[in-house]
Structure formats: C-alpha cells, structure tokens
Amino acid sequence: MSETLVSVWQAARDRLIAAGVDSPVLDARLLLEAGAGVARLDIVTDPRRLLSAEQAAAVHALVDRRVAREPVSHIVGKKAFWTLDLNVSRAVLTPRPETEFLVEEALKALAPTSPARILDLGVGSGAVLLAVLAERDLASGIGLDISADALDVARGNAETLNLGNRAEFRLGDWSTLFAEQFDLVVSNPPYVPSADIDNLAPEVSKHEPRIALDGGPDGLDAYRAIVARLHDWVKPRGSFAFEVGKGQAAIVEALVTAAGYEVLAASVDFAGVPRVVVGRRAD
Numbered sequence: 001m002s003e004t005l006v007s008v009w010q011a012a013r014d015r016l017i018a019a020g021v022d023s024p025v026l027d028a029r030l031l032l033e034a035g036a037g038v039a040r041l042d043i044v045t046d047p048r049r050l051l052s053a054e055q056a057a058a059v060h061a062l063v064d065r066r067v068a069r070e071p072v073s074h075i076v077g078k079k080a081f082w083t084l085d086l087n088v089s090r091a092v093l094t095p096r097p098e099t100e101f102l103v104e105e106a107l108k109a110l111a112p113t114s115p116a117r118i119l120d121l122g123v124g125s126g127a128v129l130l131a132v133l134a135e136r137d138l139a140s141g142i143g144l145d146i147s148a149d150a151l152d153v154a155r156g157n158a159e160t161l162n163l164g165n166r167a168e169f170r171l172g173d174w175s176t177l178f179a180e181q182f183d184l185v186v187s188n189p190p191y192v193p194s195a196d197i198d199n200l201a202p203e204v205s206k207h208e209p210r211i212a213l214d215g216g217p218d219g220l221d222a223y224r225a226i227v228a229r230l231h232d233w234v235k236p237r238g239s240f241a242f243e244v245g246k247g248q249a250a251i252v253e254a255l256v257t258a259a260g261y262e263v264l265a266a267s268v269d270f271a272g273v274p275r276v277v278v279g280r281r282a283d
C-alpha cells in the first residue's frame with residue numbers, strides 16, 4: 001500500500017499516543033519532516049503526496065526511537081530556543097522553555113546601547129549565552145562548562161549563528177577563575193536532587209546527561225559553589241541571574257543574601273513557579 005505524508009503522520013501520531021509520549025501531534029510532524037526530508041509547508045499544502053518506500057521506512061525508524069522515549073530533540077538533532085534554532089546532542093541538556101525566563105532577566109540587566117561582558121556558567125548547548133548575544137549587539141562573553149563535548153556543541157552553535165566572534169568557550173568547573181570580572185553572570189546549573197533523577201520522565205532520566213541534572217543530595221550543590229565564587233566573577237555593581245528549580249527560589253535567595261548580595265527579583269514562570277533569582281553586587 002502506498003503511503004502519503006498524511007497517512008505516515010497519522011500512523012506516527014497514533015503510535016506515539018499509545019506509547020504515552022507527551023506531545024504526539026507535534027513530535028509526529030517533526031519526525032515526518034526529518035525522516036522524509038520534507039518541510040512543514042509540504043505537509044500542510046500537499047498532504048496526499050506519496051512517499052517512497054525509503055522515506056516511509058526512515059520515518060518509521062525515527063518513530064521507533066521516539067516510542068523508546070528518546071527525546072525528539074536528540075532524534076532530529078535540533079531544538080528551537082528563544083529566537084534560535086540550536087543543534088543539540090546527547091552531550092547537552094535540551095534547552096527548556098522555562099530557561100527563556102532566564103534570558104528575559106539577563107536582557108533586563110543589559111542596556112542595548114552599552115558594551116557588556118557576560119559569563120554563562122554551565123553553558124551546555126550555548127542556549128542562554130547565544131540568545132542574549134543575539135539580542136545585544138554590543139555584548140560578548142564566555143561560556144564555561146565541565147563537559148568538553150557540550151562545549152563542542154556550543155561552539156558549533158555559535159559559529160552557525162554567526163556569533164562566534166563574540167562568544168568564547170572554556171573548559172572548567174565552578175572554581176574556574178578568569179582574568180576579568182563580568183557585568184553579568186548567568187547560570188542554569190544542575191539542580192535536580194540526586195535521588196529524584198530516576199523518577200523523571202525517561203526522556204530526561206535515561207537520555208539527558210546526568211552531569212547537567214544532578215544538583216547533589218538537596219539539588220543545591222551548584223548554587224552553594226557558585227555563590228562562594230561570585231565575588232571573583234561579578235564586577236562591583238554587576239548583576240547575576242540564576243535559574244532555579246521548583247521550591248528552590250527562597251533558599252537560593254537566602255544563600256545570595258547571606259553572602260552579601262542584593263536580591264532584585266525572583267521572576268515567575270508560566271506555571272507560577274519562581275524560576276529566576278536576580279541579584280546585584282553592591283561594591
């Protein structure tokens with residue numbers, strides 16, 4: 001039987017529903033586009049277009065991987081974040097919609113008309129640093145990560161987005177020192193309590209890098225290490241913004257306040273969860 005764009009899409013959607021995948025309609029379309037090598041517009045304008053046996057088999061193979069709960073971002077190698085289309089792989093956390101609140105807070109701290117230096121701690125795919133640089137032509141910065149493989153992905157994204165001339169990437173951990181201090185330090189560090197990781201959706205617990213998730217016994221190890229170093233990284237009167245997990249904002253605010261910083265805001269995400277702690281170094 002010949003298969004068309006719409007019949008393959010429907011079959012994929014039904015298999016994803018049966019497998020308990022969260023967004024079967026969208027994922028089926030993304031897998032159809034990637035497997036058959038077609039664009040969204042082709043599916044909308046020419047749904048009864050016939051697929052070759054090879055195209056149909058390629059889509060079915062991608063759907064098999066999604067049924068096994070591999071994230072769609074890993075299967076297609078891409079994820080939309082902010083205004084950017086980022087390449088992603090198993091080496092990096094797939095950028096999350098809630099992290100766009102961190103980008104928003106970072107942009108509030110950076111005047112469009114002034115040059116600024118930014119440090120992104122735990123840069124991963126480059127999502128936060130590159131989204132900020134894309135919005136602020138006069139800004140430049142450094143992305144730090146403990147994973148060399150993640151840094152390769154971030155560097156590739158910076159080049160693809162023509163931001164490589166304003167973004168540098170360094171291998172290091174939360175004790176890394178730089179020859180300068182920064183106007184803005186941003187971080188979305190690992191913040192899941194270790195014991196909670198195996199209870200997350202299989203897309204996350206089995207496929208995302210553990211080093212990107214594991215925040216230690218209470219999820220707060222990275223914040224404690226980062227706050228301890230903040231004076232070395234943030235300029236006097238410079239700012240910082242940290243993404244936090246559900247229920248962590250008040251504790252992270254207390255950590256930064258106890259270390260002598262002013263907390264400016266804790267912005268709330270779509271679900272009403274305080275998601276970003278923003279603060280400033282006074283002197």
Ligand SMILES: C[S@@+](CC[C@H](N)C(=O)[O-])C[C@H]1O[C@@H](n2cnc3c(N)ncnc32)[C@H](O)[C@@H]1O
Pocket residue numbers: 092093094095096099121122123124125126127128144145146147150172173174188189190191211212213
């Ligand atoms: C939650 S992911 C965030 C990735 C990216 N910034 C984003 O928002 O999508 C945390 C990142 O921190 C990195 N990381 C974990 N422990 C680290 C450490 N001790 N020093 C530096 N980076 C670390 C991980 O490799 C990972 O890329």
